[in-house]
Amino acid sequence: MKRRFIVIYALFFSLLSFLMCSYILDSGKKTAMPQYTTEINRLLISIEENWNDISAENAVLTDSSEKFDYAVIDNDSRLLCYTKAGISDTVSAATGNFDIIRDIVCNNNVVGKLIVHNNYAEQKRNDDIRNTKMIGCMAGIMLLVSVGYFIFLRRRVVAPFGRLKDFAVRVAAGDLDTPLEMDRGNIFGAFTESFDIMREELKASRKREEAAVNSRKELIAELSHDIRNPVSSIKAMVDYLELVSDNAEQKETLAAINGKTNQIDKLVSNMFHAALEELEQLEVSPEELPSRELQRIIAESDPLKKVKSADIKDCVIYADKLRLEQTVGNIISNSYKYADTDITIRSFFEENFFVLEIADKGGGVPDEELELITEKFCRGSNAAGKDGSGIGLYISKYFIEQMNGELMCYNNGEGFTVSLRLRLV
Template identity: 30%
Template sequence: MSIKKRLLLSNIAMIIIPVIGFLLIEIILGYLFFVMGNAEPEGKSLQRFMNYRMVAVLLLLAITNGLLTYFVSRTIIKPIKRLNLAAEKIKQGDLDHSIQSRKKDELGQLANTFEEMRKSLKQAKETQAKYEENRQELIASISHDLRTPVTSIKGHVQGVLDGVADSPEKLERYMQTIDNKTDQLEKMVDELFVYSKLDLDRMPFQFEVLDIYAYLNDMVDELMFQYDEINFEFTADRKRNFLVKADREQLHRAIMNVITNSVKFIDKKEAMIRIRLIEQSEHVMIMIEDNGSGIDEFELPYIFDHFYRTDTSRNSATGGSGLGLAIVKKIIEAHGGTIWAESELGQGTTINFLLKKGEQT
């Protein structure tokens, strides 16, 4: 019951109860005085009856007003005290003090709103703590990853300056190493920059309706030229609808990151990467399958986390920056899609993701 209705009923009760009480007092006192007491309704008897009736009515009014005021104020003051206590707890940094209310009045709604605010503040605090933890982890990982190529570049440059590279062949080898490490460093910085923009939702996306079949067909031609040692297969039912809403550049980045990751872990003589398109009711599913070394089952849930590596050696051949698949996940989620991995150790890995269908305009 709302506070407004409660106060209205209280005011009505303050009128009705005294009226009914007055009638009862009139009947009871009249019965006691004039029936049982055999008094005559005149003179001193009548005066005494009037005095008793006045005292009884005043007592009735005082008791009625006091009880109604107490009970009504109690239903208002008690919730306010709870709210005040909760506010003090929040002020002190305690966000675990619940103030959930089952009442449907205004104060109950206020308490529930206050409870939602408390939960939001607690979630924000936990998110902030998580971001701080991620930030510290990010700084530590960046420091480690950047130190390796920088140290290598510095060492080779110092070798050239000290005259260690005292032959054209040795000098060329030193310069080639410096060039490779510089490329590696540039790629790591670029991936870090891209991931940071995606994580802060500051990466601009230019969505358009794409024929993903034609798009992937062109990409496969590009990949076959880039990785001529790998056998690429592309399969799809051309009669199906493969129009999706996507950003060309960012989708290209995501697919290339998956392919690059697959290439690093292919350990078979006949390297193979198969790309398949499957139409669903509201999505198009893209499957990128390789015949690489595979991933342990316990590691699968973490491969899309930033700086997570299934190869803990962090070597230049397979270590990478640890951001490639994390960037893929961010891009696919920005498209409103989902991504997951399936793998069998020693057999290979399949990266699957869904993209929403688009309509031709």
């Protein structure tokens, strides 16, 4: 419909322009000065026959039946008579206006001049005024049609599109309850019903998603509860073995196993509670913690003994012991998975922070991905083909920030470094 209107609009104004140009060109041919040769000769003879009477006149405005205007002057350039005010009354003026000048001859003597007025300029001005009016009318018609089409577009296209835009904004904001007003009369009428069907489907999909999420959380909660039972049994058996064992090395190993079972028990408990809430609701309870605890945490998190040096400065930090164990464990585990090289750990003080840097030599990640890998479900390009969910660094960053600290990642030239900034007490 829009294309048909534009074609009709173009054809109409093309035809109108053609007719107007043809009319202007044709009217231009008619503006040439008419040739009144016979009439002028007849008038000249009449003036010569009545010269005695005419020469006695002095600037007399004369009524004339001729189709043209004229003036009569004598040899002294004195105006004798004329038929219209404003016409040429001297030879020089007549020459400048391209008037016809004829000699008045009596008894073979030139006694005066007949000046026939050339009205071409007046005709030309009248033609210009007429053409200007025609062009103005055409422009006015085009303006009216354009304004009318603009109003049509605004009512039938722009306004409905605006309503669709507002509807899309509401849907994006999560409002799936307000239906879209149906209007089959506008250009988007065929789409409004489809958009509203989309809203209904999104609403139904959201309900299904919420039900699936709740079901998954309930499953995780049930599994978490079931996992705690065998963990409790393992802990009980380890406690018993510690009591009956006389071997110091064996007791040390059992103590490490006991510590890990305690950690698993706490993690499972957290998972049970977090399954019923958002991930960010995992509780973080920082407290005063001696930095030497990090040596134990690093040792327990490095079963493959890839940490070749761990320089830990002695101080007191503000941290959650359990969450710090998870964070360091996540970082070392990632190094095992993606770098599989020796690990170097160093610490230093910076203003009011204790900084712990864990570095490997695995080549690092592209610089443009450094800010992304700590986002939820984001993994670096070096993670292709390797198991993982992209949640470890995200959780670690969340834990450190809840301790009023900061987690940063950067490339060290040889590999990848994770820097933990923990507040000093």
